[in-house]
Amino acid sequence: MSLSEFQLIERFFAGLGAARADVRLGHGDDAALVDCGGATLALAVDTLIEGVHFPADAPAASIGHKLLAVNLSDMAAMGAEPAWALLALTLPAVDETRLAAIREGLDALASRHGLALIGGDTTRGESLVASLFVAGHAGEDALRRDGARPGDWVWVSGAPGEAAAGLALWQASVRDGPGVAQLLRRLHWPEPRVALGRGLRGVASAAVDVSDGVVADAGHLAHRSGVALTIRAADLPLSPALTACAGERAMEYALAGGDDYELLFTAPEAASEAVRRAADAAGVTVHPVGGVAAGRAEVTVIDADGAPMKVARGGYRHFDGGGGGR
Known part of the structure; x- marks a missing residue:
């Protein structure tokens, strides 16, 4: 390979x-x-x-x-x-x-x-x-990928998965229907979370942008921080547009779809209110979707019952035959 x-x-x-x-x-x-x-x-x-x-x-x-x-x-x-x-x-x-x-x-x-x-x-x-x-x-307190610590919460901004679903619709020449316009806009006109990133300085312990998908980019953060991350699939925010257009594939897109350009970040539990204030000031929704623990640097996705889920590889890969284009 x-x-x-x-x-x-x-x-x-x-x-x-x-x-x-x-x-x-x-x-x-x-x-x-x-x-x-x-x-x-x-x-x-x-x-x-x-x-x-x-x-x-x-x-x-x-x-x-x-x-x-x-x-x-x-x-x-x-x-x-x-x-x-x-x-x-x-x-x-x-x-x-x-x-x-x-x-x-x-x-x-x-x-x-x-x-x-x-x-x-x-x-x-x-x-x-x-x-x-x-x-x-950037300043002295710039965010990085290597600051996550055991006990931190994992957060994500916005509604991941919409851009990947939008790409599938565009490739299928679907241009109309409930939720379609929103997903296509997320594909072609992503909104970078610059204000949120600035607001998280001194609050978040680590951050990464979601370009390759929640699970793939959480893996980058886990690797750099040397910690284990758990993502609770049931806590991922699935937008009405995503569920309307993607149906049973909505969770797959939310976990493994790329091109959303949201932020995935970690912060101590005690900083939760500060996180929400930063998000409110930036006009962006944020959701706690998991936690950080000591252990092997990897990501585990669990379902509503706490059982591990198998997730397809996310993100486009230029040289190893994976992905499907972005």
Whole structure:
């Protein structure tokens, strides 16, 4: 079996180059943290490929929006305030109408978050590929994946699973029906939880953004923190739109579906009211869905009776044959 993208990074690129004292946190989290002139900056980069990360027939404006949203979600998981971006764009041809719409989607979200696009590169290639590098202010109390401790509660924002269900509907050419519009919006126009991430600084013990699915990303947090996580499936918030459109598959999408860009985080039980206040201030719903314990760094999903559940692998995998596209 081929190496996963995470294994490739670990084997070939981790620790590459000089060891610098101003690097506070390198690979393995949602963003890197570096010290710069007395400030701590968060740095992240993501790439979207047509036909892999978004459908070729996705609304053009949504491509620009999503390109920035996935990076802002990384900032949110660090509790960072985004500030600057660099864009690298590969185009098969110059379609001015499509490019104008992509710009519109990118500009609207950037303006909402006070982010400036300050440079980049444009090249020609076989398909549309867009990479965005984002930097922002993180602070000394930046959120990380490695802070979860036994006794913490596990929380999730929003309603996971909607984007994955939306992708299934889009691929099946379903555009109308109860709840469909909401799921398609979650697919094409994800809302990064930047305000919630900022509000959780000093409150949450660890955080990760839900890009690969609740269980997969909980696994990343468990691995980095060296703890065991339990997810109570019955406590996951299933939206009416998800249950209406997905039926019996709703829980599968909620546990293993990717592209939601919600936050999954841990916090001490004593911080529960502070968590809810942060969520209220950000205008985001949050739900406690599990707990943290000492033990092997893995995730166990249990049903309403406390029995372990088998969950399909979530998230798209570029090199090991898993996943089904995003």
